[in-house]
Amino acid sequence: MTRTIASPAAVRQVRYLTWIVVLAVLITVSLVRVLTDQNRMTTPGTLRLALIAACPILLAGLGGLWAERAGIVNIGLEGQMLLGTWGAAFFAYHFGAWAGVAGAIAMGALGGLLHGLATVTFGVDHIISGVAINIIGLGAVGYLAQTFFDGYEGGGPRNLSGYAVPREVTIPGISSAARWVSEQRWFLISDVAGAIAGVTTRLSLLTILALLLVAFTAWVLWRTPFGLRLRSCGESPQAAETLGVNVYLYKYIAVVISGGFAGLGGAYLAMVASSSFTTGQTNGRGYIGLASMIFGNWNPTGVLASSLMFGYADGISLLSNNGPLVHAILLLLAVLLLGYAALKFRRGERMTAYVVAGIAVALFAWYLAVDSVPSDFTGMTPYILTLFVLAVAAQRLRMPAADGKPYRKGQAG
Amino acid sequence: MSQLVRRVTQMVTYSIVPTLVAIAAALLATAAIVWISGAPVGGFLEAMLSVPGQRDLVIIVNQASMIALSAFAAAICFRMNIFNIGVEGQYIIGACAGAFFAGSGIVPGPLNILATLVVAMLAGMAWAMIAAVLNVTRGVSEVISAIMLNYVALTLAGYLVKTYGSKSGYTFTTGTIPPSSQPLGFGIFSGAPDVWALSILAVIVAVGYSFLLGWTRFGFDLRTAGESRTAALANGINPKKMVLITMAISGAIAGLVWMPSFFGSTHTFGIPEYFQRGLGFTGLAVALLGRNTSLGIFFGATLFAFLSTQSNRLQSVGVGRDVVEITQGVVVLMVVIAFEISRRVKARREQESVARELGATSEGVRA
Amino acid sequence: MQVELRGIAKRFPGVIANHDVDLTIRAGAVHALIGENGAGKSTLMKILYGVQGADDGTIVVDGRERHFSSPTDAIEAGIGMVFQHFMLADNLTVLENIVLGAEKMHGIGEKARGRVREISAEFGFDIDPDVRVAELGVAARQRVEILKVLYRGARLIILDEPTAVLVPQEVEVLFANLRELVASGCSVLFISHKLDEVLQIADDITVMRRGTTVGTADPATATRQQLAELMVGAELPSPELSADTVTDTPVLSLRSISLVDDTGRTLLADLDLTIHRGEIVGIAGVEGNGQTELVEVIMGMRRATEGSIVLAEEDITRLSVRKVRERGVGFIPEDRHRHGVVLDFSLWENRILGHQTTAPAVRGPLLSPGGARRDAERIIDAYDVRTPSVHTTARALSGGNQQKFIVGREMSGDPILLLASHPTRGVDVGAQAAIWDHIRRARQEGLGVLLISADLDELIGLSDRLEVILRGHFTAQLDPREVTAQELGTAMTGGAA
Known part of the structure; x- marks a missing residue:
């Protein structure tokens, strides 16, 4: 998702180079797999796990992207994500899976709103406000879990399980065929098949939502007037102001959306990555999301690529x-x-x-x-x-x- | 004399009052959360505001000393406008290295204490330098790298203890300090445990901190670089060098954070039983609360130690004790907001007074 | 479009920025608003454009009283503004910068692009809508700003000090554009403190002083002297030098200095320069042609890629900023807020800045607050810095007083070389005259002075010798006693304009 400023030929060349790099990496991976005989490197199971580990990081990263494109550094993502885990568990327990998702988004957005209040209205240093929100988030989730979940069925002062989660789908035909190919351990082909099987087998609807949100983010920020205004607040709020853009409003919208994304990331952790809630479940994924946004150069596709990489590292550390x-x-x-x-x-x-x-x-x-x-x-x-x-x-x-x-x-x- | 009066009035108006307002607001906000969640607000306030007993007072002093050390480590970086969120990891590494060294008994007797402190400081410093060097040479945000290093530090310390430590009961530890190297504490109340001997470190660091920043050329350079990197560069201060030195000092102070507890109580190190996590983050909060001044940090450290000690009473009135963490977080947020507001008020008043004293002309206008 | 301002007032903490301002802009005319720095022109314009609200008074547009609570209201009323410091987002494209906030008109896609091309062609602007603003020079950016205003169909265009960053040739082009605009039915409000330009372009003139309008003038009959009298109550100070003090003793010699940045771009190319005792050497150039880098290299803030710098027979090429300063180099930086002072430090602390290793500000490794305070007081007296005390923070002072303090500080400790970058930028006439005096005195006392300025009159009047810098090269040497601003402008833009 780059701007349309370079000439078409240059763009073609960049794409061409990107494909070469991707292919070279694939070949290397496959070679190393064959050489070391570590077939688990690219089995559907591993890659599915990697995708599941990548999504919370991706959502946090996109959340960070929304805020920073409007000029707000949101290091409070970690705390907002934590709030999301609790929101998902609480609302899913009472009202069902999708209510849980909505609750998580709302809790995260609430954290975002607090960050907006501190940074936009009161002009507090963004990092300090973010760290304070992380402390509050950690405390709030601990307290809320103690207060509510202790008495629930399947719950305790620090955990809750047994609530409804979004459905999983398997794409028939493709999934089993790709799985078969991947089991043949052919050079390159099996690795690619492993990836295909990984994304077509027992795919949570939340995963699909997360991936759709990448495209949605790119479209809104770069193809709509709303996105242009939001980005202008991150590039030159003074210029935006002199053209009649209500900078405070856009910053608020951005940081609330940012918190919402983080909250959704929390829901993903508590519903897909694991089907139960525990306090402190994020373990730094909010921060890693921020890192994936930086490494992704503040672009949605970049965030996707780098969170897949982090997800892979996270995924295999869980094997x-x-x-x-x-x-x-x-x-x-x-x-x-x-x-x-x-x-x-x-x-x-x-x-x-x-x-x-x-x-x-x-x-x-x-x-x-x-x-x-x-x-x-x-x-x-x-x-x-x-x-x-x-x-x-x-x-x-x-x-x-x-x-x-x-x-x-x-x-x- | 009038200068002194002016400074005191300014401190009351622009520091003390905003702090107290923020603390009160944070307590009210927490009470509101307790009320919304359906827990007894009256019990909460009563438990939090009750007078601590002798035993609790000692605990508060001991905890406050460690929190203050951690806060000084954070504060020196804040003055340089870097955010050392890595104090947490630096003091884990410092504690681990110090404990291994002290437990080995290479240096005999009381000298072991001194040598251990040096080792802990060096280890904390080394850990801080990773983030500092990455920042200076590669432009990596010190915040994110330090957070990652915090996670790594915890795992690394666990690994080291498991690999090179000894098993005691169900957990691994670094081994115990020889009795000849265990300092006596300060007995204040006859019926309560001693105040840890090395709590005194907090006072020593505070004096050094105030002197360094307020009275030395180096302190001036540090504050200048913190206020404006560009002005520093144009005036003979190398901001990159300052980042390295400041982080080194900060890491060294961080290495000391857990030492009072180590020499005063546990005498060994092992995660999680023989260690106290989380002091790094508390220290950050306290540095902000205390506006990076020695007095402010002592006040903030005592307040936070008080809050967490009092929270032990909450369970008995049916309120989750984690609620105190909310209070601490909200205090930080409220305090920085209050300071931001008071900063604006102060700047405006100063401009008004300048204009008043010079006669109101439009010359004073700067948009 | 006719616009009237009646009784406008605006107060800031402790200061009355505008009061009793009355101004009438006729339809289809260029109206000049003149006044010295700090007279309240910019505040007034921000009120007219809705960036700030007035405390008092009314704005009447074509007979209807309007209330502007944000620029949106002003834009809707047909008012557009080109700010002195351009309001452009560098990383967005020209198109994005233009359509921002006006997306409803033609969207943000092909239609908008076509419209931008159309207007650009109409005025001969030659601007590609898809290029990033970061890649444009100063004059092109100004045209983008004007495009922004035209795109919205503004009928009153406010230009705040539009000529400050342009060379005379570019000013001519701008004026031609303004005349076209007026011919097409627009009104123009032109803010300036350069009297010659005002007399050249304006149909009406209003003068501001100390926050209020003090009179109007007819450009057909008014003279420079009359306008100056209205503006500051006296003759405007003019920079000029007294007797020749230039000696043969070199203070500073640059030998084949080159600077290449990380991306391989050449910023300074093979510069040779010698400044003698008692000599002021002026560097003329359009901003961004290497002036900043030249100063940074001499000061030791950046290392030259090649060449050497000799200060009073000592090679200082590889010395740090601190060492360079210790050798007797005073430095008046171009951006005083970023480089000259720490805004939240008190004046006595700012006295220490840049002199952390020399008495009286320090004693060994310790600070000497007493010494610094006393010396700050000396500077305040000797350089006429208007401040209640040495404990006042730099932020609370006006630009002119901050600058006088900096000059005083940099002249402390017997320097042998003074680097002055835009020493009078944004200061009032009184401070300007004082600073010129101090620079002249420095010359008299035998200092070598390197003067960089965008104010061509200042350069010509104050220099013993002029070097023209263009894309990092010294391209011409001129004698300030013979050259005109016009000729200098030609040289700065690289020959025939």
């Missing part, structure tokens, strides 16, 4: 006995990084190339030194990957020009 698999992924990472280093070297960014190559060599050495990665380390994977990805990518990214900056009405000009 049982995943030591050997993570071990194989060390090799995969080393090879991919080496490729990236070569690319950088050719573009003349020698320093970056050397550093990245150094890391790749270190990973390779680690791969050779051990047979399996200890389970404690596999649990760290998503967090380390986040650090890693930001370190490699941060400098070529561009955030909205007025992101996180205070804005007061009547001071334009």
Whole structure:
């Protein structure tokens, strides 16, 4: 979802390059899988798990995108997501699955509204307000669970299970065929089939909703007047103000939507990723969502791609006995990084190339030194990957020009 | 003399009053939440506002000292306008490294305490430097990287204890400090436990903090870089270098956070039984509440220690004790809002007084 | 369209920005509003455009009293405004910037693009609607701003100091455009403090002073002197130098200085420059041609990619900002709020800024608040900084007083070189005259001065020698005693305009 400013030929070339990179990564993955004999790397089961792990991060990332496109840094996503988990459990328990989803969105939006109040109306530092909201969210969810869920059937002071969740669908024919192909362990073809089987088998309606929201976000923000106005508040609120845009209103709308997305992410955690609620269920996914938005360069498709990557890391960290698999992924990472280093070297960014190559060599050495990665380390994977990805990518990214900056009405000009 | 009077009045008007208003508002907001959720509001307020006993007073002092240390670690970064949300991870790593070192008994007797403090500070500093270096060299937001490092720190400490520690009962720990290296506490009440010896660290750090920021050239450079990176750069201060140094100091202070409890009570380290999590976030909140000043931080640390100690009484009146966390979060939010408002009022009043003293001409206008 | 302002008043904390303002803009005329910096022109324009509400008074458009609570109301009434600091979102395209807020007219797609092309062609603007604004130069941005106003069908166009960033040739083009606009039935309100331009373009003139309108003038008969008298109650100060003080002793020498940024763009190309004791060297150039980078390289804020810098026989190419300052370089930065002061520090703390290693502000590694306070008081006296005390924060002072304080601070500690970037930008006439005096005195005392300015009169009047910078190259050397602003403008834009 880029702007239509580059000439068609240049756009075609970029797309063409993107496809080459995607293909190269696929081939590498497949090669490493075959070489290490870690077939779990691309089985439908693993990839389905990855998709499920990716969705909450994706939703948080999109939430972050909505807020930051309007110039508000929403680090309160984590707290809003937490509120969402409770909202989903509470309302689903009483009124059914979709009421739970709506309740989660409402709870998250409430957190967003609070953030808007602090940052837009009172001009508080966005990060500080966000952190306060995370503290409040954590406390509120703990308190609300203690107060309400303790007496419920299937509930306790810190958990609740047994409520209705959205339906799952399996696409007949495609699912079983892809599954069969993936079981043949053919080079490349089985890996792709694994992905297809992963997204066609027992697919939650919430997953479909999450994916649709990527397209929806892209369309609203880049193809409608409303989106143009919202983005202008993140790029130059003063300019927007002098053209009659009610900047406060758009910022409020954006941050409430942002909270709503985070709340939906919370619902996903409490309904799809796991079918029960526990306090503190998000475990930093709100923050990782923010990282996926940054790595996705504040673009919906970028957010989708990077959350799938984080989701994969998160997904395999949940697999049982995943030591050997993570071990194989060390090799995969080393090879991919080496490729990236070569690319950088050719573009003349020698320093970056050397550093990245150094890391790749270190990973390779680690791969050779051990047979399996200890389970404690596999649990760290998503967090380390986040650090890693930001370190490699941060400098070529561009955030909205007025992101996180205070804005007061009547001071334009 | 009039200068002093002016400063005191200013402090009351622009710091103390807004803080008190914010705290009152936060308590009311929490009471409202308790009321909405159908729990007894009267019981809640009574439990929270009751007078703590001797035993609780000691607990409050002990907790406040650790919270204050954590708050100073956060505050020095706030003054430099960086957000060290990684205090949590830095003090976990500091505690883990310090505990391993102290338990090993390499250095004998009371000297072990000093050496352990140094090790804990170095470890906390090293952990902080990861975020600092990523920020300076790669432009990675220190907030997100530090949060990730917090998760990693917790897992890493667990792994280290499990791998290199010893089993005691059902959990792994780092081993106990030799008795010769266990300091005595301050006995204040005969019927209650001692105040931990190393609580004194909070006072030492507070004095150092105030001196460094208020009286030294380095402190001036730090505050300047915090107010305006551009002005710093144009005036001979390298903001990147300041980020590195400030984070290093902050990490070192963070390394000390759990030391009072370690030497005063647990004498060993192991997650979760022999450790107290969450002090890093509490410290951030307290730094904000105390406006990054020593006095303010002591006040805030005592208040937060008071709140969490009092929350133990809540269960008996039928209110979930997590409600106190809501209070703490709301206090932070209310306090920053109150300060923002008072900042605006102050700026306006100052402009008015400048105009008044210079005679009202349109020259003073700056839109 | 005829617009009348009657009895407009606006108060800010402690300050009356506007009072009893009366102004009538005739239909189909260029109306000039003149006054010095801080006279309240900009505030008045913001009121007329609905950015700020008036405390008192009425706005009458074509005989109907209107109330503007936001720019939307003003736009609806047919008023458009081009701000002095352009109101453009750099990362959006020209089209997006133009249709923003006016999406209802032609949507945000093909139809709108066509309309923008149409207007652009009509006025010979040559603007591509799909290019990002970040890629445009100053003059092109101004045309985008005007396009924004025209797109909305404005019939009164307000231009706030539109010529401040343009060279004389570009001013000519702008004026031609304005005349076309007026011919097509629009009214123009033209805000300026440059009297020659006003006399050239205006049909009517209104003068503001100290927040109110003090009179009107007829451009056909009025003279510069009369206007100046109305504006400031006296002759306008003019920059000029006294006897020649230039010596042969070099203070600063740049030898083949080049600067290439991370993306490989050349910002400075092979610059050679020598400034002698007692000499003011002016750098003329359209903004963004390397002036900022030149200063940053000399100060040590950026490292030159190639070449060397010698200050009084010492190579300072690789020294840090602090070391450069310690060697005796005073620095008046172009953006005082970003670089010159810390707004929320008191004046005495701001006295320490940039001088953290030299007495009287410090003693060893410790601060010396007493010393800093006393020296700040000295500056306040010697440089006529109007402030209640040294404890006042810099934010509370007017731009002119902030700037005088900065000049005083930078002249402390016996500097040998003064870098002055736009030293009088945005300050009132009194402060401007004072700052010119201080720069002249510095020259007399044997300092070398590097002067960068967008004010061509200031450059010509105050420099011993002029260098023209264009895309990072020194392209011409001119003698300020002979060159005219027109010729200088030609040189700045690269020859024949």
